[in-house]
Amino acid sequence: AKAAGRGTFKFFSTDMDERILTRRALDADMRRGLDRDEFFLLYQPRYEADTMRLRGVEALVRWRHPQRGLVNPGEFIPLAEETGLIAPLGARVLRMACEKAVTWPDLSVSVNVSPAQFRSADFVKTVSDTLAATGLSPKRLELELTEGVLLEDVERSGRILADLKALGVMLSMDDFGTGYSSLGYLKSFPFDAIKIDQRFIADLQATGDARAIVQAILGLGRALGLSVTAEGVETAEQLALLRQDACEEVQGYLMARPLAAEEIDKMRGEQGSR
Numbered sequence: 001a002k003a004a005g006r007g008t009f010k011f012f013s014t015d016m017d018e019r020i021l022t023r024r025a026l027d028a029d030m031r032r033g034l035d036r037d038e039f040f041l042l043y044q045p046r047y048e049a050d051t052m053r054l055r056g057v058e059a060l061v062r063w064r065h066p067q068r069g070l071v072n073p074g075e076f077i078p079l080a081e082e083t084g085l086i087a088p089l090g091a092r093v094l095r096m097a098c099e100k101a102v103t104w105p106d107l108s109v110s111v112n113v114s115p116a117q118f119r120s121a122d123f124v125k126t127v128s129d130t131l132a133a134t135g136l137s138p139k140r141l142e143l144e145l146t147e148g149v150l151l152e153d154v155e156r157s158g159r160i161l162a163d164l165k166a167l168g169v170m171l172s173m174d175d176f177g178t179g180y181s182s183l184g185y186l187k188s189f190p191f192d193a194i195k196i197d198q199r200f201i202a203d204l205q206a207t208g209d210a211r212a213i214v215q216a217i218l219g220l221g222r223a224l225g226l227s228v229t230a231e232g233v234e235t236a237e238q239l240a241l242l243r244q245d246a247c248e249e250v251q252g253y254l255m256a257r258p259l260a261a262e263e264i265d266k267m268r269g270e271q272g273s274r
């Protein structure tokens with residue numbers, strides 16, 4: 001769906017008229033889906049690279065559509081961003097993730113926040129209310145933001161980030177390395193962590209550009225005191241190289257796919273009794 005680009009949706013034909021119609025249908029569908037609790041979360045484990053200890057999970061939204069079955073976020077998040085539905089949907093995601101995280105006291109939970117959600121009027125209040133309502137310790141919540149949140153109105157974005165930081169939550173820059181003002185942003189905003197974009201990990205080999213880029217990002221992270229996560233780790237070789245280069249945290253299909261909450265429960269039980 002990502003390859004289809006902004007404003008096009010894989011569900012449907014590329015015919016223009018049809019697309020306009022079906023965008024409206026998709027929007028209506030999503031609103032109904034929100035009413036009927038059709039959205040739920042999977043959780044992808046994140047591991048400490050050194051020890052392979054389970055450190056946290058990333059919440060990833062899914063839609064159980066009554067006719068279409070399981071729908072991935074790439075198929076509805078872009079439209080939800082355009083229509084503004086991302087604010088209530090994102091609030092629901094945050095609430096579900098925090099409620100779950102309370103039952104996993106040893107883990108941190110990361111939640112993706114898209115630009116329109118970040119800029120919506122009461123985002124900071126939503127985060128603060130959700131923490132209060134669920135009782136989750138703020139330091140166990142990590143918000144994953146993309147550079148897109150910083151592109152417009154840098155001053156206002158800076159204030160929102162500072163307000164979030166004041167709540168005590170962790171801030172992480174997702175898909176790092178894909179935008180182009182990353183360095184300046186990292187220095188001037190209160191981020192705690194960065195996630196190396198998975199395209200660099202996909203190309204990672206012992207020699208070559210991707211390795212050099214990954215090493216540079218790891219060096220940058222160390223210099224700025226940021227923890228670095230590599231996502232999209234699919235092979236033992238990629239993992240070995242990341243450990244060799246002292247990457248702090250890894251996530252990817254090699255270790256675990258996004259899993260149902262019950263599978264995380266099981267995993268924690270096993271790790272605890274080891």
Ligand code: C2E
Pocket residue numbers: 044059060061072073074077090093112113114117174175231232233234251252253254258
């Ligand atoms: P992302 O935040 O970069 O999340 C990583 C995506 O890569 C996830 O896809 C995950 O399932 C996938 N992935 C994880 N490990 C591997 C791997 O080893 N190989 C490969 N090829 N892929 C891997 P998913 O769940 O389909 O999510 C896609 C995007 O949708 C996310 O990218 C994020 O930008 C967005 N998204 C997901 N959930 C939410 C949400 O609750 N709210 C918002 N605003 N956006 C979300």
Ligand code: CA
Pocket residue numbers: 058112144174
């Ligand atoms: Ca993410």
Ligand code: CA
Pocket residue numbers: 174175195197198231
């Ligand atoms: Ca990412």
Ligand code: CA
Pocket residue numbers: 225226227
């Ligand atoms: Ca650190």
